[in-house]
Structures are given as structure tokens and as C-alpha cells.
Amino acid sequence: MARPKIALIGAGQIGGTLAHLAAMKELGDVVLFDIAEGTPQGKALDIAESGPSEGFDATMKGTNDYADIAGADVCIVTAGVARKPGMSRDDLLGINLKVMKSVGEGIAKHAPNAFVICITNPLDAMVWALREFSGLPAEKVVGMAGVLDSARFRHFLSLEFGVSMKDVTAFVLGGHGDTMVPLARYSTVAGIPLPDLVKMGWTTQEKLDAIVQRTRDGGAEIVGLLKTGSAFYAPATSAIEMAEAYLKDQKRVLPCAAFVKGAYGLDGMYVGVPTVIGANGIEKVIDIKLDKDEQAMFDKSVDAVKGLVEACKGIDPSLA
Numbered sequence: 533m534a535r536p537k538i539a540l541i542g543a544g545q546i547g548g549t550l551a552h553l554a555a556m557k558e559l560g561d562v563v564l565f566d567i568a569e570g571t572p573q574g575k576a577l578d579i580a581e582s583g584p585s586e587g588f589d590a591t592m593k594g595t596n597d598y599a600d601i602a603g604a605d606v607c608i609v610t611a612g613v614a615r616k617p618g619m620s621r622d623d624l625l626g627i628n629l630k631v632m633k634s635v636g637e638g639i640a641k642h643a644p645n646a647f648v649i650c651i652t653n654p655l656d657a658m659v660w661a662l663r664e665f666s667g668l669p670a671e672k673v674v675g676m677a678g679v680l681d682s683a684r685f686r687h688f689l690s691l692e693f694g695v696s697m698k699d700v701t702a703f704v705l706g707g708h709g710d711t712m713v714p715l716a717r718y719s720t721v722a723g724i725p726l727p728d729l730v731k732m733g734w735t736t737q738e739k740l741d742a743i744v745q746r747t748r749d750g751g752a753e754i755v756g757l758l759k760t761g762s763a764f765y766a767p768a769t770s771a772i773e774m775a776e777a778y779l780k781d782q783k784r785v786l787p788c789a790a791f792v793k794g795a796y797g798l799d800g801m802y803v804g805v806p807t808v809i810g811a812n813g814i815e816k817v818i819d820i821k822l823d824k825d826e827q828a829m830f831d832k833s834v835d836a837v838k839g840l841v842e843a844c845k846g847i848d849p850s851l852a
């Protein structure tokens with residue numbers, strides 16, 4: 533049977549890392565697409581040359597021609613610009629919206645059956661625009677944010693508790709930005725919810741609040757350190773986890789920016805929610821009951837995303 537085909541739209545920091553991870557995990561043959569001439573070709577060749585040592589057979593192709601993504605099973609989109617220190621994700625909106633238009637059209641023409649994972653920021657608005665521009669079914673177009681946000685939360689919690697990251701689960705809802713909603717009572721150490729761990733004296737509410745804030749600021753912390761760009765290792769790993777869930781029909785329960793209609797009282801918009809990812813794409817949106825405080829935080833996050841979507845419609849009237 534032919535190997536799956538994975539198209540990476542954008543061959544920058546995240547795109548290159550995605551290609552390397554996809555090869556090492558033997559998820560499929562990789563096509564790296566970018567508008568910059570030489571970058572995708574150079575990265576593809578460099579990664580291919582690691583094949584003999586690593587022992588993978590997946591092929592790598594770098595290209596500036598959308599025709600080369602033809603028939604891709606998965607497309608992961610990182611095309612656009614990344615943040616610099618002092619910028620919020622929202623500052624990227626105008627430039628990256630134009631990029632989503634060309635990417636959406638390219639995918640619609642050459643890979644209309646793909647499962648599309650968007651990483652470009654501001655995430656919730658960009659994945660919405662990409663769906664609009666591509667015209668693909670909403671269950672096949674999804675944004676990567678919650679897996680990364682919850683991975684950051686899990687990492688910080690594991691440091692606080694001195695336990696393996698594998699035994700920490702975390703639950704993050706809402707938009708990928710300052711209003712994201714890390715849900716403490718659904719986050720656990722081996723099934724023990726965080727509020728119980730506070731009662732057990734493992735940590736204090738103050739420390740937990742600080743970890744929640746650090747999670748919300750997780751992207752900015754890396755931008756501040758790197759100074760020349762934004763995070764790429766963990767974002768790439770998170771998207772690969774989602775791609776693998778789709779390609780292997782794993783039915784993974786993963787938080788993603790999915791199209792939500794009905795659940796959470798929403799009437800059709802992209803926002804971070806828990807989902808089930810399998811061979812049909814987003815197979816289910818899990819509609820959990822929120823308490824009053826959580827609902828208020830979620831509503832605030834939803835409003836922030838709606839504001840960005842309105843801004844997109846203002847910039848490109850074809851989206852209105």
C-alpha cells in the first residue's frame with residue numbers, strides 16, 4: 533500500500549520541524565511547500581540525508597508549486613509570519629489573512645480530500661478563514677492550539693508536582709490567546725483533579741493560579757527568549773499528534789480549534805474545544821458542562837475570537 537502523503541504548507545521553523553518529525557515517525561511521504569525559493573528544497577534535502585542514519589524511507593520533496601501537493605492526505609499549514617517580541621498573535625491578522633486565501637485556494641484545487649491542520653496565528657480566526665477560503669468540510673479543517681496549550685500546562689504542572697509529565701492530564705478550552713481557559717477541575721495527576729491536590733497540600737491555589745497564567749503566556753515567554761521568532765518544537769509536535777490520530781484512526785481525545793455548532797450554545801464558529809479525531813477528521817465535539825466561573829471565562833474567550841473574525845471580514849469583504 534502506498535504511504536500516506538503529508539503536505540506542509542510553509543517550510544519555516546515549524547514546517548521544517550514537522551517534516552523531520554513526520555519522517556522520523558514514518559507517518560508518510562512529505563512535501564514541503566513554500567513561496568520562498570530554495571528553502572523547502574534545502575530543508576527537504578537536508579532531512580532526506582538524515583534518513584540513512586535514522587533509518588526511515590519516507591521521501592522528502594521541497595517545492596514552490598502547489599501542483600506537488602496533489603492528493604495529499606494531510607496538509608499542515610504554517611505559512612505566514614510569526615510574532616516578534618512585543619507583538620500579540622492578533623497583530624499578525626492582516627498579513628496572515630492574505631496568506632490563508634492563497635493557501636485555501638491551493639488546497640481546494642490540489643488536495644480537496646485532505647485533513648487540514650492550521651497552525652498559523654491568530655489561530656482561531658485563521659482556521660476559520662482557511663475553511664472559508666478552501667470550502668472544505670468543516671470536520672476536515674481544524675486548528676492546532678489546545679494540544680500545545682495543554683502540553684505547556686502539563687509540563688509546568690509536572691515540574692510543580694515532581695511527577696512524570698505522562699501522568700499529568702490537562703484540559704484547556706477557548707481561543708488560543710490571552711483568554712484561553714485552562715480548566716483546573718478537569719486537569720489531573722493520574723486522575724486526581726487539581727483542586728483535590730490543593731486540598732491534599734501538594735500545592736497551593738496561588739501556585740496553581742501562577743501556573744495557569746504562565747500557560748496563558750506560554751507563547752509570549754518563548755518569543756521573549758528567542759527574540760527572532762516564536763515557538764516551533766512543541767507546536768510541531770502537537771500538530772503531528774493530531775495528524776497521527778487522523779492517519780491511524782486513533783479516535784484520540786484532543787483539544788483543538790474545531791467548528792462548533794450547537795455544542796456550548798455556539799451557533800457555528802471555530803474555538804478550542806475537546807474533540808475526538810479519527811479517520812473522518814473531527815468525529816465529535818465533546819460538550820462538557822461548565823460551572824459559572826468557567827462559563828464566564830469561556831464566553832470572554834469566545835467574544836475575543838468573534839472580534840477577530842469580524843476584523844477578518846472587515847479586511848476581506850468576500851468573507852462577510
Ligand code: APR
Pocket residue numbers: 541542543544545546547565566567568571610611612613614615624628631634635651652653654761762763764767
Ligand atoms: N505561502 C506559502 N508559504 C508562505 C507564504 C505563502 N503565501 N507566506 C509566507 N510563507 C512562508 C515563509 O516563507 C516562511 O518560510 O511561511 C513560512 C513561515 O515560517 P516562519 O517565519 O519560520 O514561522 P514559523 O515559526 O514556522 O511559524 C509559522 O505558525 O505558530 C504560528 O505564529 C506562528 O503564524 C506563525 C506560523
